[in-house]
Amino acid sequence: MDCWEQRVIEEAAKSYGTKTQTIQAVEEFSELLVVLSKIVNGRYSSKDHLIPLIDEVADCQIMLNSLKSIYEIEDQVSERVFFKLNRLRERVRERNGRHGDEKL
Numbered sequence: 001m002d003c004w005e006q007r008v009i010e011e012a013a014k015s016y017g018t019k020t021q022t023i024q025a026v027e028e029f030s031e032l033l034v035v036l037s038k039i040v041n042g043r044y045s046s047k048d049h050l051i052p053l054i055d056e057v058a059d060c061q062i063m064l065n066s067l068k069s070i071y072e073i074e075d076q077v078s079e080r081v082f083f084k085l086n087r088l089r090e091r092v093r094e095r096n097g098r099h100g101d102e103k104l
């Protein structure tokens with residue numbers, strides 16, 4: 001997250017408060033859930049899903065960064081992301097019989 005994004009997020013957290021921003025995160029995640037559900041259920045025609053998908057992913061990314069900032073868990077989340085990506089890499093390698101992408 002760059003400095004500008006961090007400043008906007010901190011200003012929003014100060015203005016709206018932790019509880020409101022947390023509720024906002026729940027709402028944004030719910031909106032993404034609806035879009036994803038519509039995609040898998042074929043409720044969009046051709047590529048009509050891309051605009052709402054991009055919009056909701058952007059909202060969720062902002063809210064994830066907001067939650068990390070508000071609860072001061074940036075470093076812990078980064079550590080868990082690293083751990084979980086390593087675990088995923090191992091699972092993918094096992095699934096591919098270790099003949100998958102050697103760059104992983």
Ligand SMILES: [Mg+2]
Pocket residue numbers: 028031055056059
């Ligand atoms: Mg939204």
